[in-house]
Amino acid sequence: MLYLLHEWQRTMLSPLNYWAEASARMFGDAGSALSMLPGAQRAAAGCELMYRLGKDYEKPEFNIHSVHAQGQEVAIVQQESLARPFCKLLRFKRFSDKPDVIDALKDDPVVLVVAPLSGHHATLLRDTVQTLLQNHKVYVTDWVDARMVPMDEGTFSLDDYVQYIEQFIRHIGARRLHVVSVCQPTVPVLAAVSLMAARGEDTPLSLTLMGGPIDTRESPTRVDDLATTRPLSWFRNQVIHEVPWQYPGVGRKVYPGFLQHAGFIAMNPSRHLMSHWDFYENLRRGDLDDADAHRRFYDEYNAVLDMPAEYYLDTIKVVFQEHRLPRGTWDVAGERVTPSAIGGTKLLTIEGELDDISGQGQTQAAHGLCTGIAKKDKKHITVKGAGHFGIFSGRRWREVVYPDVRKFIAKADAARAKVEKKAR
Template sequence: MLYDLHELQRSFLSPLAAFSGSNAQLLTHPYSPWAYTPLSKQLAAGYELLHRLGKEYEKPLWDIPSIEKDGKTIPVKDETVHHLPFCNLVHFEREGLKKKEPKVLIVAPMSGHHATLLRDTVRTMLVDHDVYITDWIDARMVPLSAGPFHLNDYVRYVEHFLEFLDDDVHVIAVCQPTVPVLAAVSLMSARNSPHVPKSLTLMGGPVDTRESPTQVNRLATTKPYSWFENNLIQRVPARYAGAGRRVYPGFLQHIGFIAMNPDRHMSSHYDFYNHLVKGQDDDAESHRRFYDEYNAVLDMPAEFYLDTIRIVFQEHALPRGTWEVDGEFVTPAAITKTALFTIEGELDDISGLNQTRAAQTLCENIPESKKQHHTAMGSGHYGIFSGRRWRNNIYLLVKDFIQKNA
């Protein structure tokens, strides 16, 4: 019912958003006489802000047309090379580049935002690596005939992609997938699979949420499992391909994102209005780019979300050694050949300090010479995989680690 009410609200807001967007253009276009009237900048700024608050945000494009390498511009083309019901495997082909470089699978989080949130991660990695990424599909677009999708299915998807990519793969898991990726590599190692990755880099993830609990962890542990199922799970409305599927809707997740830092978002929108009025186009465009990504959310399968709450945050099944995937116990100690690099942000308010580092202790049979840890001082959650600190510091460490274990 809540999802249906949300769709009804969207149907009312859409005409208002379109009207506001048109008026903003009318008051700013250089060939429009209205752009030269008194208060036109203030009115245009108000209309654009209203437009952006009311519009529906689609999945952003990857928008990586090229990279700069050795002083040359290398065209880049993204294409889906493998498809599963809930995920596409996307490859970024660097045209004309014949030199063989390390093959890297970036496992993006299924935690509300699209995989394009890792655009900066991908763009930076492309300079020295052959990059693939998991592009999770909005659950409201997956027909019921595809069946449910549990956390265990996520683990199997990772195994499947590693087998598809064959040998000599390096894996980077960002945030939420650190847990299922570590599980997948553990299971493959226990079976002596020939497709275990050469290296595994875990970045800012909830491997053991008993360490330095954050606001996210506390929410998951202060509410009973039934609260999440009864209050957050909705059925997809009839207008979508996944009609009837139980999901944790993107719009509810977005409300949660905003609620974590409401003052920051309010201040950001106020600054955006002032940038428009003052003609500070670069700052205004930066705001647009950020919120085009931040406001584009997807629905998560209910089974996956509820499994994550129970297994990762409430039962701590991975660090306690009680997690079973289709009858197989997940034992990180089984990993012996894959090198391990854990990365955390000092100021991460989503995955606290030592939550990711816990993987170092769990993977006790990896030789110390193949283990590495880095705490990014002054960095928050997003800073470890996007932005200046990522590009100028953390990436160089990841690059060296991959090359050392290639």
């Protein structure tokens, strides 16, 4: 019922939203006579703020069309490599018309970026992907909004998530693959590689785990406290709702994106309030660059998706309440997850000093679990002054974190090449 009420409210307010958008243009466009009226700049700023607070934010595009690689500007074409009901595996293929550049691009390491399924779309990792493309062949998981998945496609649980990762690794080919997972997927990614290793399958050359809840008993945050101070039944009764008739997934139980967004805002309400006030002031003063930066950030931040209920509740129970991965009690489809089985994969963990979502030590805990990986093949980085988003997006990611990630992947790839050369 709550979901249906939300849709009704959105529909009823849409005329006001359209009016605010049109008014912002009429009072703000230099070619409009109304822009010459006294107070027009203030009116335009207020109307645009009203419009942006009420508008729908659709899934953004990656919009990565070129990147500087191998000393040249090369074209990027986004391709769908594999499609599953709840996720699409995208490849960002690099193209050049110079034979020497093409040959060099072919030798670059292959990276699978596993994006989080935790509210925002995979495009939140646009900066991560674009930076990696300079020196790597890149794939990324693009999770589908659960409200767009018809009921006849079945359910999607945390076990399914793990199995999707396994499928993607096999599809790309583990022998030359490096996996980078950001935030939430560090847990299912580590589980997937553990299961593959225990079966004797090929595993990726390296794992890079960034700001994830491997063991949430370490430095608990407000997110962890919320998950542990309420029973699972509270989450099932309070945040799980059915998709209404307007969408292909009608009847599917989900954790709606609009509720997740409300939770994001509630974590730092004063920060968001000041950000919108600054946006209004920038528009009023004509500081268009700062105003445009605000638009770009919130176009991404406000675009959210619905999560399948089974997956969300599994994550609360398995990861946050019962800590099954670090306790060694997690079974996926009847198989025990044993990170100690991983042997031929190098491990890099990265944490932000000021991360208020995954506290310090939560990601580093993977080192204690992966006892089969030699000490020389493990590395941990704590990024000074970085919050959660800073370790995978923005200047600090590009200038501080990425050089270390690149070196780590290159070292693992060189070791693979050396072994293959000896085998010939």
